[in-house]
Amino acid sequence: MRSVKWENIVPVWGYASTLVACLNLKHVSNEVGTGARFLDILFVIIALLTLIAALLVIPEFRKKIGIERWGSNQTPLGRPIFQGEIASFEKSAKFERFIAENEGGIVFIDAFIDEMKFYGVTENPEPYFVLYDECFEPLDAGEHPSYEKCTGICYSIIGINEENDSRFYLFRGQCKIYGYFAVIGCDGPHQGLMVCKLKAINFEFAGANS
Structure with a gap:
């Protein structure tokens, strides 16, 4: 779970103080007997806007409700992410570099291979x-x-089964590889090819502290 940073608490405290001040003003207005109903509505609106502003100042909240995306290079669990098309030759280098750089770690892959280019x-x-x-x-x-x-x-894809969250399958002309994988390692060559093993990992075991 991502923790809220201390520097985010300060502006939230400021908004909370404003909220308390608004409630105090409302109490005073009732005591002096203004009776102006529009003031009640105004104070409710101010209180709600203050609460929303206090929540929006927290990056984790903005990302959770979809108005700000997590970094394109990392998942919410703190794992490196690869997204997009992969294929042999000109489109192989980026994926190969990604796997090599994360050997021994856990990564998230959301990629596809055109079925006509799938081997x-x-x-x-x-x-x-x-x-x-x-x-x-x-x-x-x-x-x-x-x-x-x-x-x-x-x-080599290891550990794909019905009880696993990760997937490796053909669907509508594409081979999809999706989920968290442990990059166990690469060795070889074997019959002219290097071999890299990717072990499927369930989402609950993919946290950065796992």
Whole structure:
């Protein structure tokens, strides 16, 4: 859980003081017998606006209600995040760098691969996908890249099951990889490919202090 920083308490205290002052003024106005009903309404409006302002000054509250987004590089649980399309060759470098930089840690992935550019399996006890870097031999017309002619990284997905929050599946022409994953490590090459293992993690175990 994200904690509210001390510097956010100060402006909230100021707004709270204003609220108390408004309530005191209302009490005084009743005692002197002004009886002006519009003052009652005014004080209620001021009190509500003060409360809203006090809440909006807290960044965590703004993000929770959707008027401010969490940083694009980190999840609310404090984990690095990767979002967007991944694919072999020109679109592989960013994802490969992300995994390498977070080896041994937990990351959040919300990515997709076009099914026509997907090299791997999802319906398997040991699902995986391959991102090829480059080919050291020319590919024939219509030939798909393979370890026989290309270098790349095989990403082995571990722990995907019905009881797990993370997902790796094909749907409507895309392969989706979504959720928290522990980057166990990379080694190789094996048959010309490096192998990186990504273990699915349930959301409740993905906190920065886990």
